[in-house]
Amino acid sequence: MSGWQCANMKYDELVENALLAARRGDARGSIQALVELSETIDENEGAALAAAHGTKSEAFTLAYREWILALEADEVNRTLSDAEKDAAVSYRDVAGADGAAAYDRVADLFDYVDFQPGSHFVLVGAGELPMTALHVHDKSQVGRIECLDTRREAVEKVDAFGKWMNYDRLVGTLSDGSAHDYSQADVVFIANMVSPKAQVLSRVLDTAKPRTQIILRDPYSLGLLWAEEGASTLDERVEIAAVGAGSRFLSRDLYLRRV
Numbered sequence: 281m282s283g284w285q286c287a288n289m290k291y292d293e294l295v296e297n298a299l300l301a302a303r304r305g306d307a308r309g310s311i312q313a314l315v316e317l318s319e320t321i322d323e324n325e326g327a328a329l330a331a332a333h334g335t336k337s338e339a340f341t342l343a344y345r346e347w348i349l350a351l352e353a354d355e356v357n358r359t360l361s362d363a364e365k366d367a368a369v370s371y372r373d374v375a376g377a378d379g380a381a382a383y384d385r386v387a388d389l390f391d392y393v394d395f396q397p398g399s400h401f402v403l404v405g406a407g408e409l410p411m412t413a414l415h416v417h418d419k420s421q422v423g424r425i426e427c428l429d430t431r432r433e434a435v436e437k438v439d440a441f442g443k444w445m446n447y448d449r450l451v452g453t454l455s456d457g458s459a460h461d462y463s464q465a466d467v468v469f470i471a472n473m474v475s476p477k478a479q480v481l482s483r484v485l486d487t488a489k490p491r492t493q494i495i496l497r498d499p500y501s502l503g504l505l506w507a508e509e510g511a512s513t514l515d516e517r518v519e520i521a522a523v524g525a526g527s528r529f530l531s532r533d534l535y536l537r538r539v
Contacts, residue, residue, distance in 0.1 A: 302343035326501025344506035352409040355379040370418040385527035395420035404457035405471030408437040462488040472497040472531040477510035503530025
């Protein structure tokens with residue numbers, strides 16, 4: 281047996297162990313095991329391994345969602361319950377370790393996107409704690425920061441958190457990203473766990489202004505096991521202009537431009 285075959289058998293076993301962790305209810309441990317595995321192989325090997333274990337994607341997607349939802353809920357509840365915190369500070373100043381990591385993963389947005397004062401930013405797939413929107417709020421003078429989600433409880437948490445932080449530019453909107461009207465948006469960010477990405481992107485292109493900037497958060501390496509890839513099925517009306525830095529969440533920003 282070749283060294284390559286031995287390595288692949290080892291990787292397969294590690295993926296199986298991560299799956300067992302997910303089935304035992306250890307969502308965070310399951311995803312963390314795959315993140316650690318991704319650090320030992322290159323991106324193409326990770327993508328190939330994800331493809332080989334594609335039948336497990338549903339289980340890993342559920343585990344990832346469970347972990348992220350728990351992270352967001354813990355962060356929101358911890359912050360809202362702390363009456364001693366100054367409501368005028370930025371979210372980064374009050375974030376826990378996981379919240380800070382999620383917040384920092386989109387720092388390169390400000391290298392590629394022109395956030396004009398008074399403009400309109402839309403985050404599709406905001407969740408209960410819209411880290412990307414909070415980052416944009418803290419580092420720009422965007423006039424309206426709209427956080428879309430299909431879950432009413434997520435929208436309510438966004439509004440409650442925005443009120444607590446005194447973020448009057450932040451607003452939650454109960455809306456399906458594949459049916460939303462983006463005609464007022466100047467920048468649209470499509471989150472990693474949004475699905476179907478192609479349908480949402482098509483809707484953005486159908487309704488947004490020609491100069492609207494579009495960012496697609498996309499998985500890579502073993503992150504392909506829990507999030508839908510958009511890069512391989514991009515709408516023919518756009519192309520990738522730049523690729524942002526990776527993160528411990530195995531996703532990164534794709535900066536799109538119309539063609």
